[in-house]
Amino acid sequence: MDNDELLPLLCATAQGDKHAFSNLYQQTNGKLFAITLNMLTNRAHAEEVLQDAFIKIWHNASEYNSSKGTVISWMISIVRYRSLDALRYNKVRKEQSMGDDDYNEQAIDVTYDEETKLVECIEQLDSQQKQAIHLAYYKGLSHSELVDHIDTPLGTVKSWIRRGLMQLQRCLTL
Secondary structure, X not given: OOHHHHHHHHHHHHOOOHHHHHHHHHHHHHHHHHHHHHHHOOHHHHHHHHHHHHHHHHHHHHHXXXXXXXXXXXXXXXXXXXXXXXXHHHHHHHHHOOOOOOOOHHHHHHHHHHHHHHHHHHHOOOHHHXXXXXXXXXXXXXXXXXXXXXXXXXXXXXXXXXXXXXXXXXXXXX
């Protein structure tokens, strides 16, 4: 799965070539499914997210920019974002499906207090730490994607994240 094989398939897909899209799917679906299954841990949800991701790839193939990374990294980022969206959606559905018997005002207050404390602690971080943590944990970027996105060396990005997480941990335990 090197870029020299995938790029022509993606370019042809951008032109509406269904055969090229089928070949692109055949060459990448195993790796992409493994990523979404690892994130979601539920096979049915992973299959659904993968299908949704490939629909997005089909519709947005013309938006791929080779200066921002390889075809497979672009496709992985789509799968990761879709997986993160599914995780958030399932969390919201689970919270909304609580019955009256499960309703617990005190638990909601504790959750709200914890979220408020987290926001306060995040606001205390340096801007670089805040940006790196936000992109890594809320946007789902890998370290290498972060390096490309903020044009900073890998060691620096890792240090920002590590120091930021340590500071958050200290702040949250106070």
